[in-house]
Each structure stands twice: as C-alpha cells, then as structure tokens.
Amino acid sequence: MYQYDVLDKEFLADRSAEFRHQVARRLAGEITEDQFKPLRLMNGLYLQLHAYMLRIAIPYGTVNGAQLRKLAWIARTYDKGYGHFTTRTNLQFHWIKLRDMPDILDALAEVDLHAIQTSGNCIRNVTADPRAGATAEEVDDPRVWAEVIRQWSTLHPEFTYLPRKFKIAVTASAKDRTAAKTHDIGLSLRRERDGTLGFEVMVGGGLGRSPYIGKTVREHLPVDRLLSYLEAVLRVYNRHGRRDNPAKARIKILVAQLGIEEFARQVEAEWALIDASKVDLPDTELARIRSFFARPDFQTLPRVSDAFDAAKAADAGLARFARNNVHAHKVPGYAIVDVSLKAIGATPGDASAEQLEVLADLAERYSLGEARVTHEQNIVLPHVKLDDLAAVYAGLKAAELASPNINLVSDIIACPGLDYCALANARAIPVAQDIARRFEDADRAELVGELKIKISGCINACGHHHVGHIGILGVDKKGEEFYQLTLGGSGAEDAEVGKPLGPALAANQVGQAIEDLVEVYLRERKGEERFLDTFRRTGVAPFKEAVYAEAH
Amino acid sequence: MPKLIRLTENGAELVDDRFTTVSDDEPIPAGDVILSLTRYQAEGEVLAGSNRATGVLLAGDEEVEALVYDLPRIPVVALSFAKFRDGRHYSTARLLRERYGYTGEIRAVGDVLREQAGPMVRCGIEVFAPSDGSTAEQWAATAGRFRHVYQRAADSREPIFAERAEGRAE
Numbered sequence: 001m002y003q004y005d006v007l008d009k010e011f012l013a014d015r016s017a018e019f020r021h022q023v024a025r026r027l028a029g030e031i032t033e034d035q036f037k038p039l040r041l042m043n044g045l046y047l048q049l050h051a052y053m054l055r056i057a058i059p060y061g062t063v064n065g066a067q068l069r070k071l072a073w074i075a076r077t078y079d080k081g082y083g084h085f086t087t088r089t090n091l092q093f094h095w096i097k098l099r100d101m102p103d104i105l106d107a108l109a110e111v112d113l114h115a116i117q118t119s120g121n122c123i124r125n126v127t128a129d130p131r132a133g134a135t136a137e138e139v140d141d142p143r144v145w146a147e148v149i150r151q152w153s154t155l156h157p158e159f160t161y162l163p164r165k166f167k168i169a170v171t172a173s174a175k176d177r178t179a180a181k182t183h184d185i186g187l188s189l190r191r192e193r194d195g196t197l198g199f200e201v202m203v204g205g206g207l208g209r210s211p212y213i214g215k216t217v218r219e220h221l222p223v224d225r226l227l228s229y230l231e232a233v234l235r236v237y238n239r240h241g242r243r244d245n246p247a248k249a250r251i252k253i254l255v256a257q258l259g260i261e262e263f264a265r266q267v268e269a270e271w272a273l274i275d276a277s278k279v280d281l282p283d284t285e286l287a288r289i290r291s292f293f294a295r296p297d298f299q300t301l302p303r304v305s306d307a308f309d310a311a312k313a314a315d316a317g318l319a320r321f322a323r324n325n326v327h328a329h330k331v332p333g334y335a336i337v338d339v340s341l342k343a344i345g346a347t348p349g350d351a352s353a354e355q356l357e358v359l360a361d362l363a364e365r366y367s368l369g370e371a372r373v374t375h376e377q378n379i380v381l382p383h384v385k386l387d388d389l390a391a392v393y394a395g396l397k398a399a400e401l402a403s404p405n406i407n408l409v410s411d412i413i414a415c416p417g418l419d420y421c422a423l424a425n426a427r428a429i430p431v432a433q434d435i436a437r438r439f440e441d442a443d444r445a446e447l448v449g450e451l452k453i454k455i456s457g458c459i460n461a462c463g464h465h466h467v468g469h470i471g472i473l474g475v476d477k478k479g480e481e482f483y484q485l486t487l488g489g490s491g492a493e494d495a496e497v498g499k500p501l502g503p504a505l506a507a508n509q510v511g512q513a514i515e516d517l518v519e520v521y522l523r524e525r526k527g528e529e530r531f532l533d534t535f536r537r538t539g540v541a542p543f544k545e546a547v548y549a550e551a552h
Numbered sequence: 553m554p555k556l557i558r559l560t561e562n563g564a565e566l567v568d569d570r571f572t573t574v575s576d577d578e579p580i581p582a583g584d585v586i587l588s589l590t591r592y593q594a595e596g597e598v599l600a601g602s603n604r605a606t607g608v609l610l611a612g613d614e615e616v617e618a619l620v621y622d623l624p625r626i627p628v629v630a631l632s633f634a635k636f637r638d639g640r641h642y643s644t645a646r647l648l649r650e651r652y653g654y655t656g657e658i659r660a661v662g663d664v665l666r667e668q669a670g671p672m673v674r675c676g677i678e679v680f681a682p683s684d685g686s687t688a689e690q691w692a693a694t695a696g697r698f699r700h701v702y703q704r705a706a707d708s709r710e711p712i713f714a715e716r717a718e719g720r721a722e
Contacts, residue, residue, distance in 0.1 A: 005716070005721040006721055007700050007712045007715055007716065007720065007721050008712070010699050010700060011698065011699070011700045011702070011712070014697055014698045014699055014700075015698070017697070018697045018698075022667065031665075031667075031684075035636075035665060035667070035684070038636075038637060039667055121637065121639075151702045151703075151712065151713070152702060152703050153702075154702045155670070155671075155698070155701070155702065156702075156703055157642060157670065157671035157672075157674035157675050157701075157703075157705045158639075158642045158643055158646055158671070158675055158705065159639070159642075160639060160642070160671045161636070161637055161638065161639025161642065161671075162639060163639075227703075235643050238639060238640060238642070238643050239615070239640055239643050243612075243638055243640075273651060275650070278704045279703070279704065281713055282713070282717070284717060285713040285716065285717070288716065
C-alpha cells in the first residue's frame, strides 16, 4: 500500500499543528462556534447528541496492522473502547472530547492517518473497490487513481468551500462494489478496444432528500488526464452549484437542472481552457504512486488446498463461512476473505478495540499486512492463502468476527441513527438488530440468499436506504418513530432508486414486514433469482399485498 | 484612512486603502473608487477619462468573464464574500490570475476570516479586509502554516510531486 514519504508526513504534522492552534483559539473564545464549525468539520469533528464525534479518514478503505492497532488504542484511551466503520469507509468515534482532539490527531499522524476532509463542504475521502489488487475482475488497480485523487484533493485551495460535500469513488471491475453511481463523481476504469485505459465518468449521483443515479458525462477519459478533468467538473460545480438552499446544493441538482448534455458541454468548455500541464501528474509521479501498489510477493501455490478442503469437511461452520465470506482471488491458492461486522444483535459496523487488534494480527500474519474497509461496513482481508483459511476463521470466530452472512439478509447497512446523531428522526440500530435476530437461523438466511437491507435514520440517507434491495427510512410522525420502506433499489452496477412500498410502519411492525417481504420472495422466485430480480419481475403488488393485508 | 492587510515577499503588512468603495445609490466622491460591476459597466467609460483609478467589486454571483475586456485598465478587483462559506470567488481569483493574466490587485472583502487566509492566498488574492480584526502578522502566519502543498494554484508554490521530482523527499 501507499507509504507516506517525508513530505506527506510533514504535511500531516502541519495539519495537526494547525488544528491544535484552531482548537486553542476556540477554547480561548477567540473564534465563535459558527466560525469554528467549518474548521472542525474539515478535521472530521462533529458535535452530536451526546459528545463530539470524530471521523477518521481511511483513504480508499486501505489500512494496515499498525494503523488498526493505533485506532484500537485511541478507542481505549479517548473513547469507550470501540469504533464505528461508515459507508464512506471511514472510522468514527462517538465519545470524543474537544480538548483531546489535537493529541488524537498527533497519534493518528504517527501511523499516517488523519481526519482531513472527512466532513465539510469539500472533496471527501475517496473510496475504491475493496478487492483492488486481489480480484481478477479489474482492468487496472483503482487504488493508484484513488491515491492520485487523495493527493490532489487534499486542501485544494479552490475547492475548500464548495456548495456542498463532494464524494468520489473509483472502481475498475464490471461488478461495482463502490456504489459508484451514487457518488457525486463515479469513476469506472475501462480498457478501450485499442488497449488504452480510460475512465467512464459518471456525475450527479447521490442519495439524501433527492436521490439520483449518476449519469455518464464522458465515456472515455484518458487516465493521465484525470486531474485536469476533475478540476473542470469541480470548477463548474463550485461556480454554478446552488448556494441558496443546502438541500439543493449537491452537484446532482445542478446536473438535473442543466441536463447532462449541457453540463457536459460546460465541463468540456472549461476543461479546454485549463492548462492541463499544471494539473495532470507527470508520468514519473504516476509511476511512483503505482509502484506502491505493485503485485506483492505471492507464493506459487496449487489451485486447491487439501488442508482447507479437509478442514471444511470436518467443520460445517467453516464450510458455511467459506460459502458466504470467501471469494476468488486472482492468484491460485489465495482467497479474499470478507469479515462481517454484522454479528447477530450487534451494531452494524461497530468494532471493539479488541476486534481491531485481532484484525491487525490476522492482516499481518495472513494477509500480507493489509485489510480493507468496505462501504457496506465490513472488513476485507484481501490476500489470504487457502491453506491459512481455517486458522483465519478460528481467529475471527474467537473474536466474534466470523458471522457467515456477507450479502445476506442480516448484512445490514445502518447509520448511527437517533442513538447518536443530532440529525436523525428515528433509531436505525435497533431496527437492524431486530431484523438480524429474526434471520438468526443461518440455513434460512442462506436459503433467502443475497438481500441487501439498508437503513437510514433520516432523509440524509447515510444508510443508503434508497439503494437497498429493501430500504428502510426512519421518519418522525408527531414525535413517534415510523419507518418508510422502499423496494428494488440497488447501489451496484445495476443502480436504481427503490420504490416506496406504502404508508410508513410503526417501529414494532418493521421486523414482521421484512419477514412478510421475504416470504413473498420465496414464494414468487424463479430459478436463481435474487430478491431484487424477483421484485423487478413481479413489481410491487404482491409485496405490498403481503405487508398491508393485515391492515385492511 | 481604512487599513488593509497586504501580502509582501516576507509576510504581510498593514497598508492604507486609497480606494473608496461606493455603493450604487451614493454619488461618486473624488479620488480613487471601487464600484459595483453594474455601475462600472454603466459609468466606467466616463470615469476612465477623469484621471483617477476605478476598481470593481464583484458580488458572489457575478462572474469574472463580464470584466475580461476591461481588466487591463482596472487596478483592483474586490471579491465580495457575503458569507465565508461562499467559495465561488476562490475560482474567480484563480481565473483572474491564471486564465486572464490579471496582474492588478485582487482583494477579499466581506466575511473574510483569518482561517481562510491559506486558500485565499493560494488562489491569488493578495489584499485582505478581514472582518475578524486579524493583524497582518496573524494573517501571514496563518497563510504560511503548511510547508508543502499538493497541487498547483495561482501562487508560485510548487506541489509535492514537483518537490519529489527534485529529490526533496530523500
């Protein structure tokens, strides 16, 4: 993975010193909370219901053992012993004291971590395919380009006070694991027939109050022109995005109002005037960045592992884990292991300090030192030998990290909701826990198969409910928590916004409604159809009938 | 005379503001003035013959393109930040410097706070009318907090990748 050199490290040190100074000014009363707010937000610090929340950037979700251990240490020292992984592949601590912040940033900087631009109206932490460098599906390594974007976007002076936040995702596989089309910019690496590498650039995706699926603004952007093109998109947005209403300030609204053709025309016109030689990275720097993502020293191994096959035959739990959480690696004898942070009854995305340390140990012993965070709030060990899978499983199991439920009904995305967040209308975590308990029977969960449930505690949609196969949105009805269900959404390559099922349900009706929806699917499905496929074929009618029948 | 902070080669200094900023409903006083874009477009031609300097104030929603042909005779462009969160004029400043080769004074007025010094300076703004009482020394210190930058802008700073190419990371 990318290694910070002395220049990157000096930059982080300066950033840490700057925030120490800003906090001192705030604590001394030299600046108002209103003036301090954008400064702390650009360092990932939110004021929530009970305390400050600190959001730490994990650029494109890539993290090493030392970093995981430092995060565990911060969890123990400054928080309540756990952290929360988010859909932006960041890690949040929810019980932080303002006066500790400068020391925390210094501690993070020791392992090249920071909280730069994890909030605020700026370019946020860039995300990428968590299987980068491990999957045979990709045409190039998206981390190279994510790192290019990380550097370019860091304290970009022109784009520090955008109309609204700005999120970029990079994928290089036909199968999209980044939800690229729900981003302000989604970049999909493609190889043209002539062999040249380029990005399909999708702009204007986003969830929140007005969900939009990103539209293609350019089919083929030569990779070495990436930064000048991004600068053109951001400049058009910075100048023309709405600033009169925060709910209409994302680029998706500008794209919708102009139409994609006119938006594309404005971007091309701006791009043509930019002196690209000042913006685009020279080939030497691209090569330097690429060298950090060179193929690691994989061993030459047989395609199958007798040891693993024997262990699977002897342990049904391992066999189930292998079916659901282990995926093909590009190198024979290796596998990609998904670690679920969705144990039945737990808070989706939470990891304790002990669990972070176990992940650090396993990454170092068995995964070439690396782990990844996914936007679905799970962890990936990208390079595990088949021969080591039984040991990894045992290590995960001992730390309650071996839930065999990746992509299944209990692998739920949920925002922190009203338990933590000042913006929320309703709780999200207890809803997720209730649903997971109802599908605790692993055989039944596997029978149901892929089913992505996503829960947001308010319309800001941090839980991505619009693109859940089943989406659940918390709403406030006269002081009571109600939940609006949507069906048929997808955040993947077949991205679509879900359709409302019917009137909102009371909190105690949601779990049963999910069971009803699943029963309809099991009754209606044909062949290998997923829940999403069946819904797309049958439409909403049978599902609506089942959920609201009792109400008639 | 009101004071402004002006960047110098070694930091920043407090200077007199020789320009009077005139609102649209005021008569134009003697001496050097800054007018709104609308008024400049209506009356700038006449003032040009009156042996004084006339600058232009751009509101947040006014675009620099409207001014391009007049730039050679405009000594100062004042960029108005109605709210410090309104970042449109960071683009304006860069376009003035980098695209239109403007070498006159670019000043930031309005809700101009010390913590904005870094990005403002990098985008080519050199004169500031801070609304938070910042001193020139404070302004210079804030603008110079970072030893390195990751991208080129309107200032002359070389980005980290250029420093690397010159071997400064070794």
